[in-house]
Amino acid sequence: MNDIYQTLPLTVEQVAQLNAGSYYRSSEILGPHKHGRATWVTALDQGAETLEAVVGSKPYPLTRVDGIVFCGKVPANKKYILRGTGSDGATWDYADAYRFGPVLTDFDEYLLGEGSHNQLWRVLGAKVTSIEKVDGTQFAVWAPNAKRVSVVGDFNAWDGRRHIMRPCGSTGVWELFVPGVGDGHPYKYELIGQGGKVLPLKADPVGFGSQHPPETASIVRDISGYGWKDKSWMKTRADLQNTDAPISIYEVHLGSWKRIWDQGGRPLSYKEAAIDLIGYAKDMGFTHIELMPISEFPFDGSWGYQPVGLYAPTIRFGPPHEFRDLIDAAHQAGIGVLLDWVPGHFPSDAHGLAQFDGTHLYEHADPKEGFHQDWNTLIPNYGRVEVANYLSANALYWLEEYHLDGLRVDAVASMLYRDYSRNEGEWVPNKHGGRENLEAISLLQRVNTLAYGENPGIMTVAEESTSFPKVSAPVDAGGLGFGYKWNMGWMNDTLVYIEMDPVHRKHHHHELTRGISYAFSENFILPISHDEVVHGKGSMLEKMPGNEWEKFANLRAYYAFMWGHPGKKLLFMGCEFAQPSEWDHDAQLDWDAAQRPNHKGLQNLVRDLNKVYRETPALHVKDTVHDGFEWIDWNDAESSTLSFVRHGNAGDPPVVVVCNFTPIERTGFRIGVPATGNWSEILNTDASRYGGENRGNMGGVDADSTGWHGQRASFDITLPPLSVLMFQQK
Numbered sequence: 001m002n003d004i005y006q007t008l009p010l011t012v013e014q015v016a017q018l019n020a021g022s023y024y025r026s027s028e029i030l031g032p033h034k035h036g037r038a039t040w041v042t043a044l045d046q047g048a049e050t051l052e053a054v055v056g057s058k059p060y061p062l063t064r065v066d067g068i069v070f071c072g073k074v075p076a077n078k079k080y081i082l083r084g085t086g087s088d089g090a091t092w093d094y095a096d097a098y099r100f101g102p103v104l105t106d107f108d109e110y111l112l113g114e115g116s117h118n119q120l121w122r123v124l125g126a127k128v129t130s131i132e133k134v135d136g137t138q139f140a141v142w143a144p145n146a147k148r149v150s151v152v153g154d155f156n157a158w159d160g161r162r163h164i165m166r167p168c169g170s171t172g173v174w175e176l177f178v179p180g181v182g183d184g185h186p187y188k189y190e191l192i193g194q195g196g197k198v199l200p201l202k203a204d205p206v207g208f209g210s211q212h213p214p215e216t217a218s219i220v221r222d223i224s225g226y227g228w229k230d231k232s233w234m235k236t237r238a239d240l241q242n243t244d245a246p247i248s249i250y251e252v253h254l255g256s257w258k259r260i261w262d263q264g265g266r267p268l269s270y271k272e273a274a275i276d277l278i279g280y281a282k283d284m285g286f287t288h289i290e291l292m293p294i295s296e297f298p299f300d301g302s303w304g305y306q307p308v309g310l311y312a313p314t315i316r317f318g319p320p321h322e323f324r325d326l327i328d329a330a331h332q333a334g335i336g337v338l339l340d341w342v343p344g345h346f347p348s349d350a351h352g353l354a355q356f357d358g359t360h361l362y363e364h365a366d367p368k369e370g371f372h373q374d375w376n377t378l379i380p381n382y383g384r385v386e387v388a389n390y391l392s393a394n395a396l397y398w399l400e401e402y403h404l405d406g407l408r409v410d411a412v413a414s415m416l417y418r419d420y421s422r423n424e425g426e427w428v429p430n431k432h433g434g435r436e437n438l439e440a441i442s443l444l445q446r447v448n449t450l451a452y453g454e455n456p457g458i459m460t461v462a463e464e465s466t467s468f469p470k471v472s473a474p475v476d477a478g479g480l481g482f483g484y485k486w487n488m489g490w491m492n493d494t495l496v497y498i499e500m501d502p503v504h505r506k507h508h509h510h511e512l513t514r515g516i517s518y519a520f521s522e523n524f525i526l527p528i529s530h531d532e533v534v535h536g537k538g539s540m541l542e543k544m545p546g547n548e549w550e551k552f553a554n555l556r557a558y559y560a561f562m563w564g565h566p567g568k569k570l571l572f573m574g575c576e577f578a579q580p581s582e583w584d585h586d587a588q589l590d591w592d593a594a595q596r597p598n599h600k601g602l603q604n605l606v607r608d609l610n611k612v613y614r615e616t617p618a619l620h621v622k623d624t625v626h627d628g629f630e631w632i633d634w635n636d637a638e639s640s641t642l643s644f645v646r647h648g649n650a651g652d653p654p655v656v657v658v659c660n661f662t663p664i665e666r667t668g669f670r671i672g673v674p675a676t677g678n679w680s681e682i683l684n685t686d687a688s689r690y691g692g693e694n695r696g697n698m699g700g701v702d703a704d705s706t707g708w709h710g711q712r713a714s715f716d717i718t719l720p721p722l723s724v725l726m727f728q729q730k
Contacts, residue, residue: 004063004065005065008040008063008065008071009033009035009040009042009071010029010042010065010069010071014029015065015066015067015069016066018030018042018044018067018068018069018161019066019067019068019069019161020161021148021150021159021160021161021164022148022192022196023164024147024148024164024192025166025167026098026164027098027164027165027166027176029042030042030043030044030096030098030164031043031096031097031098031099032074032080032096032098032099034076038073038076039073039074039075039076039077040071040072040073040074041053041062041071041072041073041074041080041096042069042070042071043062043069043070043071043082043096043098044068044069044070044161044162045068045070045082045084046068046157046159046161046162047084047086047157048068048070048084048085048086049064049085049086049087050064050084050085051064051070051082051083051084051085052072052082052083053072053074053080053081053082053083053096054080054081054082054083054093055074055075055078055079055080059083060072060073060074060075060080068161079099079132080096080099081093081094081095081096082094082095082096094179094180095134095136095179095180096179097136097163097176097177097178097179100131100132100134100177100179102166102168102175103129103131103138103140103175103177104123104140104168104173104175108123109168109169109171109173112142112168112171112173112386112389113169113170113171114385115384115385115386115388115389116385116389117389117393118392118393118396118450118454119393119396119400120206120389120390120393120394120397121206121208121311121393121394121397121401123140123173124140124141124142124173124205124206125139125140125141125204125205125206125207125208125311126138126139126187126204126207126208126218126220126221127140128182128183128220128221128222128224129177131177134179135179135180135182136177136178136179136180136181136182137177137178137181137182137185137220138175138176138177139151139163139165139175139176139177139178139187139204140165140168140173140174140175140176141165141173141174141175141189141204141205141206142171142172142173142174142205142361142386142390143172143173143174143189143191143356143357143361144171144172144357144361145172145193145194145357145358145359145361146174146191146192146193146194146357146358147192147193147194147196148160148164148191148192149164149165149174149189149190149191149192149357150162150163150164150165150189150190150191151163151165151176151178151187151188151189151190152187152188152189152190152201153181153185153186153187153188153217154185154186155178155180155181155185155187160190160198163176163178164176172386181220182220182222183220183221183222184219184220184221185219185220186211186217186218186219186220187204187217187218187219187220188201188202188203188204188216188217188218188351189201189202189203189204190202191356191357191358193357193358193359194358194359195358197358199355199357199358200350200351201217201351202351202352202356203216203217203218203308203309203351203352204218204309205310205311205353205356205362205390206311206390207219207221207309207311207312208220208221208223208311208312208320209221209296209309209312209313209315209319209320210296210308210309210312210314210315211315212315212316213297213298213299213300213316214298216298216308216349216351218309218312219312219315221312221319221320223320223321223401226321226324228324228328228403229328229331229332230327230328230331230332230403233331233332233334234331234403234457237336237405237457237458238456238457240287240336241336241405241406241457241458241459241483243483243523243623243624244620244621244622244623245287245620246287246568246613246614246619246620247287247288247525247568247569247620248285248286248287248288248568248569248570248571248610248613248614249286249287249288249289249290249338249525249568249569249570249571250281250284250286250288250289250290250571250573250576251289251290251292251527251529251530251570251571251572251573252277252289252290252291252292252573253292253303253530253573253583253585254267254268254273254277254291254292254294254317255267255300255316255317255585256583256584256585256586256587256588256589257273257277257573257588257589258276258277258588258589258591259587259588260272267316267317267588268317269317269318269322270313270317270318270322270323270325270326271318271322271325271326273317273326274325274326274328274329274330275329277289277326278326278329278330278333278335279333281330281333281335282333282334282335283607284576284603284606284607284610285606285607285610285611285614286335286610287334287335287336287610287614288335288336288337288338288405289330289335289336289337289338290337290338290339290340290408290570291337291338291339291340292304292305292340292530293305293307293339293340293341293342293410294313294314294323294339294340295307295309295310295311295312295313295314295341295342296308296309296310296312296313296314296315297309297314297347298347298349298352299347300585300586301585302347303530303585304340304342305340305342305375305410305411306342306345306346306347306375306377307342307346307347308346308347308349308351308352308353310390310391310394311394311397313402320402323402324402324403327402327403327404328403331403336405336406337404337405338404338405338406338407338408338459338461339398339402339404339406339407339408340407340408340410341394341395341398341407341408341409341410342410342411343380343391343394343395343409343410343415343443343447344372344379344380344410344411344412344414344415345372345375345377345378345379345380345411345414346362346363346377346378346380347377347378348376348377348378353378354378360381361387362378362380362381362387362390363378363379363380363381364379364381366428368422368426368427368428369381369418369427369428372414372421373421373422373426374414374421381439382415382437382439382440382442382443383439388439388442388443388446391443391447392443392446392447392450395407395447395450395451396450396451396454396455399451399454399455399458400454400455404458405457405458405459406458406459406460406461406483407451407458407460407461408460408461408462408463409444409447409460409461409462409463409482410463411463412444412462412463412464412471413463413464413465413466413468415437415440415443415444416436416437416440416441416464416466416468417435417436417437417466418430418435418436418437419435441480444462444480444481444482445475445480445481447460447481448460448475448480448481448482448483449475449481452481452483458483459483459484460481460482460483460484461482461483461484461485461486461525462480462482462484462485462486463486463488463527464485464486464488465486465488468480470522471485471522472484472485472522472523473522482523483523484522484523484524484525484568485522485523485524485525486524486525486527486529486570487515487519487522487524487525487526487527487567488527489514489515489518490515490519490524490526490565490567491526491527491528491532493511493512493514493515494511494512494515494558494561494562495532495543496508496511497511497512497661498543498544498554498558498661499543499544499545500545501545501546502545502546502640502661502662502663502722505640505661505662506637506638506639506640507637509635509636509637509640512561512642512661513634513642515565516566516629516631516634519565519566519567519629520566520624520625520626520629522624523623523624524566524567524568524623524624525567525568525569525570526562526565526567526568526569526570527570528540528562528570528571528572528575529570529572530572530583532572533572533574533575533579533582533583534582534583536582537582538581538582539574539575539578539579539580539581539582539583540555540575540578540579541555541578541579541580542580542581542582544558546663548598550663550722552578552598552601552602552691553663553685553686553691553692553721553722553723554661554722555578555602556601556602556605556685556686556690556691556692556722556723556724557659557660557661557685557722557723557724559571559602559605559606559609559685560605560609560657560659560683560685560723560724560726561642561657561659561724563609563610563612563613563619564619564644564646564655564657564659564724564726566622566623566624566628566629566646567623567624568620568623569613571606573589574589574590576602576603576606577593577594577599577600577602577603577606578593578598578599578602579593579594580593597691598691600691601689601690601691601692602690602691604689604690605685605689605690608683608689608690609683612682612683612726616648616655616682616728617648617649617652618646618647618648618652618653618654618655618728619646619648619655621648621649621652622646622647622648622649627647628646628647628648629644629645629646629647630644630645630647630674631643631644631645632644632645632656632671632672632673632709632710632711633671633672633709639660639662639664639666640660640661640662641658641659641660641661641662641666641669641719642657642658642659642661643656643657643658643659643671643709644656644657645657645673645674653728653729653730654674654675654728654729655682655726655727655728655729656671656673656674656679656726656727656728656729657724657725657726658671658717658719658724658725658726658727659723659724660719660720660721660722660723660724661722662721662722663721663722664721665695665718665719665720665721666718666719667718667719668716668718669716669717669718669719670706670708670714670715670716670717671708671709671714671715671716671717672707672708672709672710672711672713672714673703673711673713673714673715673727673729674711674712674713674729675703675712675713675729676702676703676704676705676712676713677702677703677729677730678700678701678702678703678729678730679700679701679702679703679715679727679728679729679730680699680700680727680728680730681696681697681698681699681700681701681725681726681727682726682727682728683724683725683726684696684697684720684723684725684726685720685723685724685725686720686721686723692720692723693720695718695720695721695723696718696720696725697717697718697725700727700730701715701716701717701727702715703715
């Protein structure tokens with residue numbers, strides 16, 4: 001047997017290692033290599049009895065050395081294909097992966113090493129491409145501590161010996177072009193750690209597609225060549241997402257918005273949602289849809305907030321191009337789309353990022369820094385430049401490849417503080433001895449700077465539940481750089497108030513008024529999100545006190561107060577028609593309830609609130625500045641009423657908002673207003689169209705010169721029970 005090695009450029013040890021898959025720098029042997037004056041090809045094929053290299057039409061037999069290793073001479077500098085013949089006489093032709101050189105450029109390697117490759121997805125992951133007129137897929141993955149990395153799939157019988165990847169300089173990146181692999185092929189990476197242990201097969205951290213859970217392989221997806229039809233929207237969206245624009249967001253969990261029950265209860269596909277969901281949001285007057293996380297995730301019960309495939313739109317609703325169909329349809333309907341983005345943690349599933357190359361690569365090694373106690377998940381090592389690059393490039397990926405109009409960043413508070421949800425002794429202070437996570441702060445600033453810089457007109461939103469300063473201030477002014485921040489304080493205070501029996505509300509009047517004291521410290525969005533209608537909290541309707549009529553009246557008044565209050569708006573799906581029970585991610589919204597009179601009335605109200613909000617400058621152009629709001633009477637705790645003025649720009653008629661949070665009708669109720677003349681009643685939550693009893697002011701009132709509440713004019717109105725009225729000066 002050893003006599004054969006006297007005629008081949010291989011050693012017994014090399015062949016044994018190739019057969020065992022333990023020759024970690026296999027590209028140094030496999031493929032064409034010059035030895036002396038001759039060119040030799042070494043190849044592996046586990047199914048072939050014979051193997052030959054074919055140049056043009058001429059075959060050059062390769063000697064079977066041992067096991068799956070073949071070797072033989074070929075003409076120098078000639079392109080060849082490999083032709084295998086099986087024991088049954090069947091033949092197959094394929095291009096040799098090791099015939100092709102590295103694809104990553106020196107500049108790519110420089111940016112990867114520096115952690116500044118803003119288009120990371122263009123060099124890592126699985127890119128369908130053509131080299132030397134041969135179609136295939138270029139695979140590249142970051143695994144600096146692995147001894148060997150192979151790409152495996154159905155194209156090589158999941159055999160880690162066949163396509164061992166080559167390392168790219170000192171970047172820690174491994175890459176290989178595999179001919180014949182294209183869109184739809186499943187694949188994973190097989191890694192051997194420094195100790196020689198074969199690790200669990202890993203999904204691609206930058207993969208564009210995944211198998212249907214519970215299957216865990218990545219899927220090659222060609223994401224090039226989509227024909228966008230949203231040019232008009234992209235040109236104008238900056239004006240539609242600015243702080244002076246009306247922004248009313250419909251938050252959606254795509255898996256449970258609507259289901260197809262005659263097809264096993266499956267959720268809508270992206271393409272179906274492009275018709276049904278977009279049409280509904282348009283009819284309801286929302287300016288934006290916010291999708292709960294779409295990045296691929298293994299566990300339905302996480303709602304997407306424990307992602308594994310940050311670069312892959314979940315296959316649950318269709319492939320990537322069909323997700324683009326949804327975004328494109330929204331834009332053509334004049335609706336923006338925001339995506340919940342989760343850079344704060346990831347699950348420890350064996351096929352994911354956890355100990356990716358046998359080390360704590362993406363996460364901290366110390367559980368005091370790297371383990372999230374609330375969610376049993378892992379925390380990214382934001383201080384590692386490659387990890388920060390992975391996350392910041394991911395934000396750009398969604399904005400650029402999918403034309404998303406913004407990102408709502410989940411759980412920002414958990415990122416900002418090293419002691420978040422930890423007791424003393426359970427966290428590691430920063431380099432100054434403080435509790436702030438300086439590396440996470442730097443990442444968020446980087447993401448916002450890049451997002452706004454590279455994609456003008458987008459918006460970023462922070463779900464941040466503490467009083468961390470300057471969340472929505474520019475980075476160059478010392479802020480985090482977000483465009484907006486969820487106003488969690490307003491949401492908590494006002495829900496505490498509205499859930500009380502009205503008889504007790506006079507003792508908690510400040511819960512409604514407190515929000516104005518900080519309403520302009522950030523660019524706020526007022527959120528009634530999914531978190532308020534799950535985990536035993538009940539639906540919005542269930543939260544309301546009283547009998548059925550009072551419940552609906554309370555909720556109508558609360559929504560109108562919200563739409564009248566400074567701040568952009570966000571409402572979770574189902575809340576717009578007062579779904580009776582709390583949200584269930586395994587079902588669909590109770591669309592039958594939406595057809596009942598009181599529920600349909602509330603739905604009509606939300607539709608009209610959106611219309612009034614959009615069409616009335618005073619209700620939105622100064623949502624984030626002090627001079628857009630003026631109290632009329634904030635101190636009527638005894639009667640549980642509130643009144644205030646919303647101002648727009650010069651020439652915009654002001655709007656007066658009057659709220660009654662008791663079940664008592666008040667007639668002859670005098671309100672001070674900024675000017676005399678006629679004031680139109682532009683909204684009344686007691687209208688019969690909304691389920692009320694049509695008590696009000698016959699469409700408008702005249703203000704006389706009687707000074708009241710510090711205003712130079714006033715009018716008397718009928719204020720229905722549990723209602724909100726809006727008046728606009730003619």
